Amino acid sequence: MATTGTSGSGGKSQDGETSVTYYRMEEVAKHNTAKETWLVIHGRVYDVTRFLNEHPAGEEVLLEQAGTDASESFEDIGHSSDAREMLKQYYIGDVHPNDLKPNSGKKDPLKNHTCKSCWAYWILPIVSAVLIGVLYRYYKMESKS
Ligand code: HEM
Numbered sequence: 001m002a003t004t005g006t007s008g009s010g011g012k013s014q015d016g017e018t019s020v021t022y023y024r025m026e027e028v029a030k031h032n033t034a035k036e037t038w039l040v041i042h043g044r045v046y047d048v049t050r051f052l053n054e055h056p057a058g059e060e061v062l063l064e065q066a067g068t069d070a071s072e073s074f075e076d077i078g079h080s081s082d083a084r085e086m087l088k089q090y091y092i093g094d095v096h097p098n099d100l101k102p103n104s105g106k107k108d109p110l111k112n113h114t115c116k117s118c119w120a121y122w123i124l125p126i127v128s129a130v131l132i133g134v135l136y137r138y139y140k141m142e143s144k145s
Pocket residue numbers: 046048051055056057061062065070073074077078079080081082083084086087090
């Protein structure tokens with residue numbers, strides 16, 4: 001079943017709020033045929049039925065992903081920005097928040113990168129530099145005596 005809600009994506013309603021149709025994955029999964037081909041990319045639902053014949057790599061690859069979350073396959077191919085732009089034409093709604101996978105909204109895995117180990121980027125070089133300095137001094141002192 002599809003539900004409607006407000007979100008940052010989808011069509012604008014009259015009061016200026018943006019409305020979006022939410023689909024459960026259960027519903028998406030039903031559209032897995034050449035007659036009705038839906039797939040999910042980054043938490044968004046696309047009806048690619050009319051795109052099947054136009055897909056440069058053929059319809060087979062799309063049909064294989066029909067009714068599922070195709071985010072990973074879509075990214076693995078390294079689709080161009082043109083291909084990403086094309087997605088808009090087939091957008092029909094968002095995956096219901098209860099069915100969203102963690103991180104499924106990520107377009108660029110590096111963009112939402114939480115900097116949990118960032119300390120390593122600057123602490124390690126500093127510690128290494130100090131260590132090399134100490135070793136160098138020690139080596140110099142040893143070679144003098
Ligand atoms: C609605 C979703 C999709 C759109 C709009 C789309 C669009 C395109 C476009 C425009 C290209 C030409 C190359 C480029 O510009 O990147 C392409 C190539 C390709 N697509 Fe898709 N695609 C979609 C989904 C998928 C999915 C789910 C797969 C799954 C495996 C897939 C597999 C491929 C492959 C294998 C190529 C050929 C890459 C190559 O020859 O280097 N596409 N697609």
